[in-house]
Amino acid sequence: MIHPRAADIEPVPGSAREDWPATNSPHSGRAPSNPAGRAGAPPANSGRGNGWFVVRDATSADNDELIALAAACAMAGDMSLRIDRGPDFFALNRLEGERWQVGVAVADEKVVGCVAASERKAFVNGVEMRTGYAGDLKVHPLYRDTAIADALSHYAERAFAVLPPAAPVIITVLAGNRPMERRLSGPRGVPPFRKIATIRTHSIPILRPRRDRTGNGVRIDAAKWSDVGQMVKLWRKVAPQRQLAPAFTAKSLSAWIGAAPGLDISDYRIARSTAGEMLGFLAVWDQRSFKQLVVFGYSPRMKLVRTAFNAIATMLGAERLPRSGAPLSCVSAAHVCVPSHRPEVLRSLILSAYNDFVGAGCSFMNVGLDTRDPLTAGLVGLLAQPTDVNAYAVTGRRGVAPELLDSRPMHYEIALV
Numbered sequence: 307m308i309h310p311r312a313a314d315i316e317p318v319p320g321s322a323r324e325d326w327p328a329t330n331s332p333h334s335g336r337a338p339s340n341p342a343g344r345a346g347a348p349p350a351n352s353g354r355g356n357g358w359f360v361v362r363d364a365t366s367a368d369n370d371e372l373i374a375l376a377a378a379c380a381m382a383g384d385m386s387l388r389i390d391r392g393p394d395f396f397a398l399n400r401l402e403g404e405r406w407q408v409g410v411a412v413a414d415e416k417v418v419g420c421v422a423a424s425e426r427k428a429f430v431n432g433v434e435m436r437t438g439y440a441g442d443l444k445v446h447p448l449y450r451d452t453a454i455a456d457a458l459s460h461y462a463e464r465a466f467a468v469l470p471p472a473a474p475v476i477i478t479v480l481a482g483n484r485p486m487e488r489r490l491s492g493p494r495g496v497p498p499f500r501k502i503a504t505i506r507t508h509s510i511p512i513l514r515p516r517r518d519r520t521g522n523g524v525r526i527d528a529a530k531w532s533d534v535g536q537m538v539k540l541w542r543k544v545a546p547q548r549q550l551a552p553a554f555t556a557k558s559l560s561a562w563i564g565a566a567p568g569l570d571i572s573d574y575r576i577a578r579s580t581a582g583e584m585l586g587f588l589a590v591w592d593q594r595s596f597k598q599l600v601v602f603g604y605s606p607r608m609k610l611v612r613t614a615f616n617a618i619a620t621m622l623g624a625e626r627l628p629r630s631g632a633p634l635s636c637v638s639a640a641h642v643c644v645p646s647h648r649p650e651v652l653r654s655l656i657l658s659a660y661n662d663f664v665g666a667g668c669s670f671m672n673v674g675l676d677t678r679d680p681l682t683a684g685l686v687g688l689l690a691q692p693t694d695v696n697a698y699a700v701t702g703r704r705g706v707a708p709e710l711l712d713s714r715p716m717h718y719e720i721a722l723v
């Protein structure tokens with residue numbers, strides 16, 4: 307058990323959290339009665355009294371333990387995945403918003419839990435405002451069913467206290483994640499949430515080249531830095547029509563791209579009409595330099611899908627789905643910027659990127675869209691496998707209800723999960 311002194315705590319380099327509230331506090335609550343017993347090892351924490359863990363701001367020194375924690379918190383599902391956040395756990399958090407902070411729970415001198423809180427300017431009902439995002443809530447399996455997850459939720463709650471009370475604070479939860487879904491009603495005084503949208507990740511298998519039959523005469527080119535001004539002009543037309551799309555300026559988008567590992571301006575594709583008008587754009591992001599997905603199991607249904615997929619992939623010389631224990635190669639669409647009434651433009655953008663990845667060692671291209679998003683029509687026939695993530699907003703802070711979101715489809719960057 308450690309009780310870090312304030313002097314021990316150094317903010318993570320690059321974190322703009324100086325004006326965010328820091329939280330370094332010992333906690334009591336219920337200690338795990340026999341945490342390691344579940345894993346067949348001797349109890350690690352038995353006999354601990356009050357204050358058996360602390361929650362504090364993360365420091366760069368926590369990087370390796372956070373990477374190990376993320377790997378220990380695997381996601382079970384049709385395709386069970388372990389996320390390797392090496393070499394830099396904080397690389398994703400840095401991109402979450404203009405301000406961000408990570409809190410860690412420390413017990414037995416190890417990082418056994420974490421949570422991230424970030425703030426970004428985004429469009430809500432068409433108006434730019436400050437919004438909050440909580441993510442990366444993880445508790446090591448040996449330390450679950452204790453007060454740690456609650457303490458981390460309160461850490462995030464305190465981090466958001468600097469936001470105006472009506473600012474929406476959002477979390478996303480993989481559909482079917484029961485331990486997390488149980489927390490959404492706000493048990494034991496943790497903040498309660500209400501569902502606002504379902505984001506569907508469409509995983510498009512990359513097999514054979516596909517022809518663009520949209521017949522819309524759209525031309526697709528790789529973006530250049532000189533395009534950013536025009537891209538942002540289009541973004542600021544499209545983003546207000548989508549809930550929670552970040553409010554970029556040319557400067558902030560350029561800075562974001564510059565800071566995103568594995569992403570270059572040339573990874574953005576721009577669709578233009580024959581007259582040269584910019585109609586839409588998106589980025590296709592290979593995140594393997596800082597986030598690797600390792601498969602550790604397939605459900606019986608997915609085993610069948612894999613057998614069929616690999617038979618076809620072998621015939622076509624495409625990337626096969628990996629065996630258990632091996633990494634999954636995929637890329638994700640980011641910053642999808644296409645007006646809702648132009649799904650065929652999205653299709654042309656996706657097909658252009660798809661064809662570039664045929665034979666490039668990638669199994670899937672992931673595209674995340676709100677299930678209500680009319681752009682989904684652009685994905686018809688691409689054999690996409692769906693995975694749903696539900697988005698929730700805190701029901702109220704400091705006695706004030708958050709801005710109620712109207713029915714515009716939500717914008718969500720699946721690549722930032």
Ligand SMILES: CC(C)(COP(=O)(O)OP(=O)(O)OC[C@H]1O[C@@H](n2cnc3c(N)ncnc32)[C@H](O)[C@@H]1OP(=O)(O)O)[C@@H](O)C(=O)NCCC(=O)NCCS
Binds near residue numbers: 446451486
């Ligand atoms: C999601 C996650 C953080 C939840 O933590 P957890 O320890 O499993 O679950 P909870 O803290 O909600 O607690 C479970 C049980 O512990 C007990 N408990 C929790 N806090 C307690 C407290 N303060 N006092 C007494 N008992 C407590 C309760 O029995 C509770 O069950 P109940 O709410 O049904 O009554 C954890 O399962 C995890 O890390 N999962 C993997 C990563 C993940 O999916 N993260 C979510 C991303 S959105």
